[in-house]
Amino acid sequence: MQEQLIPPVGDEPIPADIRTVGNAFRISLALFDRDGKILYMNRSFARECGVDADRAVGQPETYFTGDPMLPDVFLYQRMICRTIRRMDGFVFITAIPMFDEAGAIRFVGMTMENEAALNEVRRSFEALVASTERSVHIQSAADRHAAILRPLMGRHQSMVRLREFLKQIGPSSASVLITGESGCGKEVAADCIQALSSRSEQPYVKINCAAIPAHLLESELFGYEPGAFTGANAKGKKGLLEVANGGTLFLDEIGDMPPELQPKLLRALQHGEVYRIGSTKVRHTDVRIIAATNVDLNQKIVEGKFREDLYYRLAVIPVRIPPLRERKSDIFLLASYYLSIYCGKYNRNLVFPDDIEELLKSYDWPGNVRELQNVVEYYVVCSPTSEGLSCEQLQTVFRHPVTGPGRPGSTLEDKLDAYEKQLLQEALEEEKSLRRAAKRLGIDASTLSRKARKYGLALHRESGA
Ligand SMILES: Nc1ncnc2c1ncn2[C@@H]1O[C@H](COP(=O)(O)OP(=O)(O)OP(=O)(O)O)[C@@H](O)[C@H]1O
Structure with a gap:
């Protein structure tokens, strides 16, 4: 049988050949x-960390460094570099995530270089640069895509898959309909699609259909001729469909598009034809539409409030952004990210104690990432000391009551049940099969299946549930 060259993710030991190769190099290398x-x-x-290589296996990163980097690697899903000051000078650490075919992190490789080694490299590099006329920086497409998608954070499988999907659909000109609850990142996703598209250098125009009264929305979208109506600009005005010509128009809250405007919008999308208010002259426009909504458009169609033909025109590529409660493992990562942002902004030095972490993970976040952002900002601004706020104090700004294990006042049994449910849910969401989820939890598949039924959790299809 052929030797396995890719290091496994922890199920099997690293093959002896790989260890020999690893030890033969001068570079300091670790895998997580x-x-x-x-x-x-x-x-x-x-040697660099002053630890025993065999004893280190199975230990967390903090075994050799007090300032862990891996949370950032898992959060941003990209390479992270950091310089650490030690008694004997600096060390430069690079951690690079390695992905599996599904786009999930399989393992992380980390290298460590000390100051002396780096100085040696620098001297050689300076000599090389001095001997050349020019140095060219080439940014690979992968780097560019990673940079564009960085604002859409999350390492839950659903977010990894979403970023992959956006990379695939970004370059086309097809209309995209983004659905998802309020505050879950629909606009962030729209921005990513635009930046990934071949129209990224062309106009990108955004309009919120719910924020503008119907009569103004028509003139905003289609423009008007001089004297078209009382109070109109004497020179007339271009509509946003014309302004966005060659580029992209983001129609946020498309579910609020007034029914009387829908046929006109459909015509513009279908034939690229725009008539300004008060004009019979047709103007041609080539616009990619990205629309977003947090309402159920199918329901609106049934109610006769949204045209089915317009729906199909918009939803050539449907994109669904999962709410935060379906990707619970991202909650604390995002909370930690916003904590560092707001601590920087307000010049505070705070951490989340364990009970706050539990509370944040237990909550359902009806307002999704936006609500989480607000709660973390409240925590930073309103904490009287560096101890932070208590769970009871923080919960006063939650929109709904907390029902998970962090809920104060519940019995030990309730808390244990809620915690068990949370762990099962995370494992079922993140692992590809029931068997793998059971293995991760250290129980057999039939026990997992029984417990999942008890808590009303969805099982993987392969389980036949
Ligand atoms: N995956 C994410 N990673 C980081 N920040 C996010 C993510 N999703 C959303 N946000 C942040 O949450 C806030 C709300 O995001 P956004 O406006 O895109 O949501 P939305 O779904 O368009 O909301 P609405 O339906 O209310 O218009 C923004 O500040 C955005 O930066």
Whole structure:
């Protein structure tokens, strides 16, 4: 059988050949599994950290550094570099995530270089640069895509898949309909699609259909001729469909598009033809439409409030953004990210104690990432000391009552049940099969299946549930 060359994710030991190769290099190298535990450390890395390479296996990153980098690697899903000051000078650490075919992080490779080694490289590099006339920086397409998609954070499988999907659909000119609850990131996704498209250098115009009264929305979208109506600009005005010509128009809250405007919009999308108010002259426009809504358009169609033909024109590519409660494992990552942002903004130094972490994970976040952002800002601004706020104090700004294990006042049994449910839900969401979810939890598949039924959790299709 052929030797496995790619390091496993923790299920099997690293093959001896790989260890030999790793030890032969001067570079300090370590590998971590998806839970941030050390899978392998070569001799040079162990020497650099003053630890025993074999004993280090299975330990968390904090075993050799007090300032962990892996949470950021898992959060941003990209390479992170950091310089750490030590008694004997600086060390430069690089951590690079390695992905599996489904786009999930499989393991993380980390290298560590000390100041002396880097100085040696720098001297060679300076000599090389001095001997050349020019240095060219080439940014790969992968780097560019990663940079564009960075604002759409999350390492839950659904977000990894979403980013992959956006990369695939971004370049086309097809209309996209983004659905999802309020505050879950529809506009962030629209911005990513636009930036990934071949129209990224062309106009990008946004309009919120719910924020503008119907009569004004028509003149905003289609424009008008001089003297078309009382109070109109004497020179007339271009509509946004004309302004966005060659580029992209983002129609936010499309579900609020007044019924009387829908046929006119359909015509503009279908034939690229726009008539300004008060004009019979046709103007041609080539616009990619990205629309977003948090209402159920199918329901609106049934109620006769939204045209079915317009729906199909808009939803050539449907994109659904999952609400935060369907990707619970992202809650704390996002909360930690916003904590660092707001601590920087308000010059505070705060952390989340364990009970606050539990509370944040227990809550359903009806307002999604926007609500989470607000709650974290409240936590930073309103904490009287560096101890932070208590759970009871923080919950006063939640829109709904908390029902998970962090809920104060519930019995030990309630809390244990809620915590068990949360762990099962996370494992079922993140693992591809029931068997893998059961393995991760350390129970057999039939027990997992029974417990999942008890808590009303959806099982993977392969389980036959
Ligand atoms: N995946 C994410 N990573 C980081 N920030 C996010 C993410 N999703 C949303 N946000 C942040 O949450 C806030 C709300 O996002 P956005 O406006 O895109 O939501 P929306 O779904 O368009 O909301 P609405 O339906 O109310 O218009 C923004 O500040 C955005 O930066």
